[in-house]
Amino acid sequence: MSFSRGLCTVSRLAKRGFNGYRRLPSRDHRFPALIQTDFAGPPQTEQLDPFSLVADELSVLANRLRSMVIAEVPKLASAAEYFFKMGVEGKRFRPTVLLLMASALHVPLPEPTDVSLGNAVSSELRTRQQCIAEITEMIHVASLLHDDVLDDADTRRGIGSLNFVMGNKLAVLAGDFLLSRACVALASLKNTEVVSLLATVVEHLVTGETMQMTTSSDQRSSMEYYMQKTYYKTASLISNSSKAIAILAGQTTEVAVLAYEYGRNLGLAFQLMDDILDFTGTSASLGKGSLSDIRHGIVTAPILFAMEEFPQLRTVVDRGFDDPANVDLALEYLGRSHGIQRSRELAKKHAELAAKAIDSLPESDDEDVQRSRRALIDLTHIVITRNK
Amino acid sequence: MSFSRGLCTVSRLAKRGFNGYRRLPSRDHRFPALIQTDFAGPPQTEQLDPFSLVADELSVLANRLRSMVIAEVPKLASAAEYFFKMGVEGKRFRPTVLLLMASALHVPLPEPTDVSLGNAVSSELRTRQQCIAEITEMIHVASLLHDDVLDDADTRRGIGSLNFVMGNKLAVLAGDFLLSRACVALASLKNTEVVSLLATVVEHLVTGETMQMTTSSDQRSSMEYYMQKTYYKTASLISNSSKAIAILAGQTTEVAVLAYEYGRNLGLAFQLMDDILDFTGTSASLGKGSLSDIRHGIVTAPILFAMEEFPQLRTVVDRGFDDPANVDLALEYLGRSHGIQRSRELAKKHAELAAKAIDSLPESDDEDVQRSRRALIDLTHIVITRNK
Incomplete structure (x- = not known):
């Protein structure tokens, strides 16, 4: 459930000698280096290691x-x-x-x-x-x-x-x-606006945690509730701190909102992938993850989507997951559904929205600015393609 | 250990129609009643119920x-x-x-x-x-x-x-x-100075709590350590928030420091009395209090003063107070010492310093200002004469 998890796929790519044309300092090559893209093609996407930058x-x-x-x-x-x-x-x-x-x-x-x-x-x-x-x-x-x-x-x-x-x-x-x-x-x-933004984040973290701890049956089965909780628990911090970066730079409200939208969507995409990986782990097969959420009774996007296809899954969810047989039953429904796929699509949608926010920033000729924007967009890909 | 303890007599007095104008301090009364004093005399000390104001x-x-x-x-x-x-x-x-x-x-x-x-x-x-x-x-x-x-x-x-x-x-x-x-x-x-002041208080509260939780034998027997902990746990909040009141009013640094000093000394006096009352309770006799501190292994001013007279008390303190017999032994030493009396004197000293801070404020002809200052001084008496 933490942002710090799951970014090592990148390091594996780096070890494979993933090498490109504008390699930036990467002491231990843990993160992917820059890739030489096809210059003959349409708009270039120079890919680089966001972390090494x-x-x-x-x-x-x-x-x-x-x-x-x-x-x-x-x-x-x-x-x-x-x-x-x-x-x-x-x-x-x-x-x-x-x-x-x-x-x-x-x-x-x-x-x-x-x-x-x-x-x-x-x-x-x-x-x-x-x-x-x-x-x-x-x-x-x-x-x-x-x-x-x-x-x-x-x-x-x-x-x-x-x-x-x-x-x-x-x-x-x-x-x-x-x-x-x-x-x-x-x-x-x-800067009191910034103080207020980040103090509100603390409130959101607490609110999200409480929402997760104290759910009614209806709330536990609601995609809207899940997304709201996910925003509070995961996306609020990165979105509001991104906004704070823009505010300190004296950017316009529009730019501050784009920075916020980038963080929000990246955060949501990240958490959706985290919730998928809890089921699939490093492989793509169900039940290979730690199943830590479901075993703690935390119902996430894959199950919520599966429930839309199989309403009878709701009674399984309502029984709770103290009994491992119930976990297996839920996994069975999930396997027959498009729950994982739809969750991935939703994560992808949010990753795209994050990238779109960056693309909507006022144009800049500055090379460093451009490189950093590409790195932010690369991060949206990394977040949804990671497998641990 | 809380400021909110022990002041309910005031509200009871207030309910009885405590609405007068002047009172004289008297040790025999829980809270001195208001008395109309002679206006012909030298500088009047108009005393009133600080809470009703x-x-x-x-x-x-x-x-x-x-x-x-x-x-x-x-x-x-x-x-x-x-x-x-x-x-x-x-x-x-x-x-x-x-x-x-x-x-x-x-x-x-x-x-x-x-x-x-x-x-x-x-x-x-x-x-x-x-x-x-x-x-x-x-x-x-x-x-x-x-x-x-x-x-x-x-x-x-x-x-x-x-x-x-x-x-x-x-x-x-x-x-x-x-x-x-x-x-x-x-x-x-x-006002970022005020944000910083009060954020530091939170840090102090945490520091004080940790100091109390994790003491070495030397620290537990040190008056200096006890006073520092007491400042962090009790006096920091009221002193720094008093200072914040002055800062918001655009007062000079000197006045802000006096406001701080009032809060600090009042807070210290309050906590010293609280620690005495933990031994004496409503009566003045030892062992009539809840003895909650000592039973939780928390060593406070009365015992620390007693230890100066009877160094052998230190070995009792070092043994801890899980054994009720050890509590009794410590109480015996305390009873033979001037621990309670010296703690009261120290509380009184801090109450006087608090009153002095108010007296050192720039003069004012404004009647409301004068009345409020007298009420603040009255609070210093209330704090050290309370018996619950």
């Missing part, structure tokens, strides 16, 4: 994050830094999107401008946008810490969850601490 | 708070509003202090000013200051919700704690929700 900046950001979460009290310090330590920072999907968005919306200062002054302004803006990326990660990790307490989870990012390792109390406190640090960092940006 | 405004504020914490999802809504419902709002000590501080720092607009314009400006400022009082309550209640989860508490304000009634999960989520609403409300004030 911002790799250096992500390292700087990771270091800064580690210094931002230092707490005075040793126990709180270890708890708060837990998921910011080298090696367990996750794939940093959100910061990648946000830094690319920052570049994609870059407006070079009009000539004639004193170059050094222009650079200083650009660099100050970039620092503020990096701060949004850092705040977004802090809010994300805070929500993971609290979610893991709520779900009694024992692992996260391949290591023990914080609640498992240091206990529920410290996990709750560390989450609160990260939220307060995020709020302090937000305040330092001195 | 802002009673009407507190009702408005309570209603607004209820509307501010409305959540979309029903379960979250009931959880979030739990401690804002009529009858369980607590004694609203913090809002009372903050509204009085707002009046105490009121600077009438210089003549000639268009009266209606002046009134509009005053009224807008007051609304913003009320908002600080509301945010402060939200942060306070959020911290209570999480603290009760951490402490496995089953009651609060005379009703079941939220975690007891609706479960830990909803209590954690409701706390997060209140923090996010507080942050949204903060952002709406469009």
